[in-house]
Amino acid sequence: ADTLIGLAEYMPGELMSEALALARTIQSASDRSRALSKLAEYMPGELMSEALAVARTIPSASDRARALSGLAKYVPEVVSEALAVVRTIQSASDRSRALSKLAEYMPGELMSEALALVRTIQDEYYRSRALIGLAKYVPGELMSEALALARTIQDESDQAYALIELAKYVPGELMSEALALARTIPSGYFRSIALIGLAKYVPRELMSEALALVRTIQDESNRTDALSGLMRQLKTIEADILLWKDAFHTLTYQGRNYFITNIPNLAPATISLAGGDKAVLTLVAEAMRDVCRQWP
Known part of the structure; x- marks a missing residue:
């Protein structure tokens, strides 16, 4: 051979x-x-x-x-x-690998059948791997079915990483469904991992929903990690005082330098909440400066 x-x-x-x-x-x-x-x-x-x-x-x-x-x-x-x-194929690992290898050449009309085969894989790790292998080739009209399949994965790690891969190809109109799935992940750690992976694909109109999801993470470290993943998109945050306060509070947990570096990302929301009033913005800026001066 x-x-x-x-x-x-x-x-x-x-x-x-x-x-x-x-x-x-x-x-x-x-x-x-x-x-x-x-x-x-x-x-x-x-x-x-x-x-x-x-x-x-x-x-x-x-x-x-x-x-x-x-x-x-x-x-x-x-x-x-x-x-x-x-x-x-009886072996879960072999079935998963075979589906992943075949995915590149699979026409759209057979993808539903392929997803049905993924569902039959009992081992959740290999079900997740098969779903990850197919993700790139799942047509938009079947992505909801793929997300539903990810929902059947009970292992938090496997589910989070399957969701992250699917998010790269999820149509904008289904991103809310992807965020809803991330919300069901019990572990704050893996929920934050999922959010970090989803972050760059969250459209502007769902940013408040994504930030609200960050607020459900109890552990400060995991919460900060999730917020960090959304940081580039925070410029699109709507003028929501609760989310604005929460974003600032969570940023402080990461340390002084990180806080200062990321203040510009919240500038649009800060200006909006101040109604463009220069006096109010000056007071906010002075308060931040005073805090940072006393912050080791």
Whole structure:
């Protein structure tokens, strides 16, 4: 197998049929799958059907799915067959890896079936990994289904990281649903991790909702971390005195230098709350300066 893999790049097309015949004789299912996937990268189109026939001889479902996934780039119609093979894989880790590998070549009309397969993975870690692997390729109309699938993950860490990956591709109209899911994470630590991951994708109109979610985190350190993740977007905060006060209070927990550095991010909200009154803004600035002078 390793010899075939090493020679694949340099093998002339007229010898590729012979290489496929050799691949068919490899006893190890894993090695046959590896060799076939590598040969596929350099194989003439007219031999793809022969390569597919070799892939179908692999007895192990996991290795057969891997081989079919390697061919899917060149034979798109193989994806449906590969999904059917993935369904027969018993190992949670192998099923997760097979789905992730196949995701790149999966047409939108098969993604719902793929998500249904993710749901059948009992091990939450591997369910999360499969969801992360699919996230980039889930069409917008199925993202709500993907978020619902993330909700089925009970492990806080696995759920948080699945949510973070999905957030990169969640349409704006579903971000509120993503924030609602983050709110259900019991641990303040993992809720803050989720918020940090979501932060850069939160649209302006949901910033108050995101900041309100920060306020639900009891631990000051975790709360500060979550707020830090939102810091760049804090310029869009609505003129809400409670959120403004909470933002300032939470910033102070991080220390004097951090507080001073991030004051400009709250400037738009501060000006808005002051109604643009220069006298009020002067008093606020003087109060901040006095506090910072006495702050070690």
